Amino acid sequence: MTLDKIKLNQPVKVCKVYTDFVPTKIVQLGFIPGAEIALQRLPSKNGLLYIVLDGFYLAITEEIAKKIEVEKID
Amino acid sequence: MKKKFNLLLLGNPNTGKSSLFNKLTGLNQKVGNFPGVTVEKKEGIININNNCFVNVIDLPGAYSINSFSPEEQIVSDILLKKNEISPDAALVVSDIENLKHNLLLFTQAKDLCIPLYLAINMCDVMDKRGITLDIMGLEKELKTKIFLISTRNSTGIEDLLNEIPKILDTDTSTLLDNSYMNLKTLQKGNKKKQSNSLYRMWLQEINNIPNQNDIKKIQHKEAVQRYRFINKQLNKTLNIDRKKAYDVRSKLDNIFLHPFLGTIIFISILALIFQAIFSWSSYPMDFIDEMFSYLSNYTKTVLPEGVFTSLLAEGIITGIGGVVIFIPQIVLLFMFISVLEETGYMNRVVFLFDKRLKKYGLSGKSIIPLISGVACAIPAVMSTRNIDDWKQRLITILVTPFMTCSARLPVYLILISVVIPDKYFFIFNYQGLTLLGLYMLGILMALISAFVFSKVIKSNFKNHVIIEMPNYKVPVLKNVLFTIYSKTKSFVFEAGKIILSISIFLWILASNGPGDNFKYAEEIIMERYDNKKNINELDYEIQSYRLENSYIGTAGKVLEPILNPLGYDWKIGIAIITSFAAREVFVGTLATIFSVGSEKMDTIKEKMSYQRKPNGELLFNLPTGVSLMVFYAFALQCMSTIAIVKKETNSWKWPAIQFTFMTIIAYISALIVYQTLS
Structure with missing residues (x-):
């Protein structure tokens, strides 16, 4: 699934980043295969996802989240 | 022999870099612009025992050496020696809570063979967040001296200051192997530049690659390799016990980011700021106005009549008065902005409003300059510095003067009273409606112009909405005072010269x-x-x-x-x-x-x-x-x-x-x- 489908209390792990569509800055912020992501708040109507990436709190757009493939952590 | 060198303060945004800069340099600082760009340059001299003079330069916050904004471009140019500022040594500032992400830039700077120290800030919250760090272990892995500091309670600053003169003698060996670099290209093109760091040469090489997608792929590969290295080192040295961590972030976010409650709180804060710069500032402003008017009249009475007296009384004194009169508004506005930035609240404002204002080419942070513009465009335009994206900042600067400032009021009031009848349409007075219409007209034109500018102005840097959400903090009074002082000083001495002329x-x-x-x-x-x-x-x-x-x-x-x-x-x-x-x-x-x-x-x-x-x-x-x-x-x-x-x-x-x-x-x-x- 892609990152925009992430649910509260369901942490995920990045498995693939579509580098052709995602800005380099995203990768440099730590969105690399293996990085753990959790949703901090329910998605708001402004199209921003407030997430925690390996302890780093940030908000990204749903458009970018759609280009990041993730898998659930059991 | 006396030592003299540049020390760059390097780090991601929100790591406390500027607070450390204030701690190190005190009031010995100069604020200006980097040549040719709108990026603020802060530098200050530290005199250590009269035999070591360190020129500390507070570089803009950057996430990596690859530039995605004019600020990061400056950092990149200086580190790659494309700027007149020589990168003699650097102090990389990071935040203990975001160490992993902050270390990306650190490893890049280290591989450029620049003498470095690593200052890990906010060590005062380690216990609260359940963080433990093996400093000696990490120093060994990163081949760098590390200082645990807290700019909030001044922990570790003295130790850091004492060690700064020795920074030029530190180990400058690189951290990562060069497996991600295409060395063939390098060896062909740069045989003569052996004294330069291999990483610097490689960065210069990839900048010459014509296809942007190829550059992107190479940069991705580099970032992945660096994060693998960082993860490996931190797995050995950093431990975070989340169960011990106590955090008010979620509770406060529930209030401040609530679509309704958050908006109400923000509107209340805006109302308070507006009240301050519109109403409270009028007392000191009236006083300044009267004082300069008195001074002007007094000059005319004591000095003999003539061109010189007239120039002094009506040109120079009135001109200086015209500069000083803005100080109360600048002080008040920057007091609020600085507190909002320090607490981490400003990033929540961006989260709440960015998407809505982006339609008009503006940022979530543009609201503060626009509303302040209703009082006065001068402090409002100055407050656009807080907008990270260059294009959004420029558009905000260009449209803010459309907002109805208080100086327009006397003009409107007299014209309305002369030409608009004092009659009523139901319960609405025509004169009041006209004034309201003029305020609305200003807002409307600001938004229309912003929209047009967003289509017309081209930027080399694409703005991707990535908002860092720092933890909430109690503002440090000294930092607030520093911001007010430096903003006022730069206004008086830079804009003041033009206004006086x-x-x-x-x-x-x-x-x-x-x-x-x-x-x-x-x-x-x-x-x-x-x-x-x-x-x-x-x-x-x-x-x-x-x-x-x-x-x-x-x-x-x-x-x-x-x-x-x-x-x-x-x-x-x-x-x-x-x-x-x-x-x-x-x-x-x-x-x-x-x-x-x-x-x-x-x-x-x-x-x-x-x-x-x-x-x-x-x-x-x-x-x-x-x-x-x-x-x-x-x-x-x-x-x-x-x-x-x-x-x-x-x-x-x-x-x-x-x-x-x-x-x-x-x-x-x-x-x-x-x-x-x-």
């Missing part, structure tokens, strides 16, 4: 005139009225006649053919020119031109209401009055705004463009209004 220039134009009419104004008026008026009345007539025949008056007359289609005569033309010093001067100039001798609204209003044009119709009728109000709503009639825009954009190009487009919009709108109504 323009006011002296305007004084010269108003106090001199071509031909004998200006020179013999007194004699001509005395002869004309031949003792039919008392001394005071004669004095007002002389002043009026002088102004009419001064260079400004002549300019008003020259402009008359251009202003006629808007319904204005040369007298209004003079008032428009003089009000370039400040819009409210319009009222005072009309008082002088109509020989009122008093700036009391009622007196001027009375005089204005029976002024007639040569064809016999009233000068200030409905079409002319509304046309003038629309002209003032849109025209950039404020030299101080031009000065501050020059300072903030670091060029004359943008204030020139702004002045031109605002004047054109003002002229065309006023023309349409006059021609339609008359």
Whole structure:
């Protein structure tokens, strides 16, 4: 699934980043295969996802989240 | 031998870099711009025992050496030795809570073979967040001396200061192997530059690759390899026990990011800021105004009459007063902004409003300058520094002067009282509705112009909405005071110079005139009225006649053919020119031109209401009055705004463009209004 489908209390792990569509800055912020992501708040109507990436709190757009493939952590 | 070198403060945004800069340099700091760009440059000298002089340069916050904004471009250029600032040594500042992400830039700087120290900030929250760190282990892995510091309670700063002179002698070996680099290309192109770091040469090489996608792939590969290295080192040395961590973030986010509650809180904060810069600041501003006016009059009474006294009293003292008067608003606005930034709240504002304002090419942070612009554009334009994206910042600067500032009020009030009937439409008073309409007109034009600019202005840097959400913190008073001090200082010494020069220039134009009419104004008026008026009345007539025949008056007359289609005569033309010093001067100039001798609204209003044009119709009728109000709503009639825009954009190009487009919009709108109504 892609990152925009992430649910509260369901942490995920990045498995693939579509580098052709995602800005380099995203990768440099730590969105690399293996990085753990959790949703901090329910998605708001402004199209921003407030997430925690390996302890780093940030908000990204749903458009970018759609280009990041993730898998659930059991 | 005395040592002298540059020490760069390097780090991600929100790591406390600027707080550390303030701690290290105290008040020995200089704020300016990096050459050719609008990026703020802060530097300060540390004198260690009189034998080591360190020039500390606070670089803009950057996530990596690859540039995605003008700020990161500066950092990249300096580290890659493409800038005049030599990267002699660097102090990388990171935040204990985001160490992993902060270390990306650190490993890049380290591989450039620059002598480095790593300062890990916010060590005071380690216990609260359940963090433990094996410093010695990490020092060994990163081949770098590490300092655990806290800029909030000054922990570790003294130790760091003592070690700074030794930084040039530190280990400059690299961290990562070069498996991600394409060495073939490197060896071919850069054989001669063996003394340069291999990583620096590689970065220079990849910048020459024509295909952007190829560059992107290489940069991705590099980032992945660096994060693998960082993860490996931190797995051995950093431990975070989330169960022990205590965090108020979620609770506060629930309040501040709530779609309804969050918006209400933000509107309340805006109302408070507005109240402060609109109302509270009026007390010190009135005091400053009276003080300079007293000083000007006092100078005229103690010094002998003449050109020098007039220049001093009416040009220089009035000009300095025109600079000092903005200080209360700047102090108050930056007090609020600094507190909002320090607490981490400003990023929540961006989260709440960014998407909505992005449609107009603005940022979530643009709201503060726009609302502040309703009080005064000067502090408002200065406050755009907090907008991270260059294009959004520029657009905010360009459209903020459309907001109805307090200096427009006297102009609107007098024109409304002369041309708009004091009657009611149901419960609504026409005069009140007109004033409200003028405020709305300003907001509307600001948004329309922002939208147009967002389509017209091209940027080399694409803005991706990635908002860092730092933890909430109690603001540090010293940091707030530093911000206020440096903002006020830079305003007074940079924009102040321009404001003073323009006011002296305007004084010269108003106090001199071509031909004998200006020179013999007194004699001509005395002869004309031949003792039919008392001394005071004669004095007002002389002043009026002088102004009419001064260079400004002549300019008003020259402009008359251009202003006629808007319904204005040369007298209004003079008032428009003089009000370039400040819009409210319009009222005072009309008082002088109509020989009122008093700036009391009622007196001027009375005089204005029976002024007639040569064809016999009233000068200030409905079409002319509304046309003038629309002209003032849109025209950039404020030299101080031009000065501050020059300072903030670091060029004359943008204030020139702004002045031109605002004047054109003002002229065309006023023309349409006059021609339609008359």
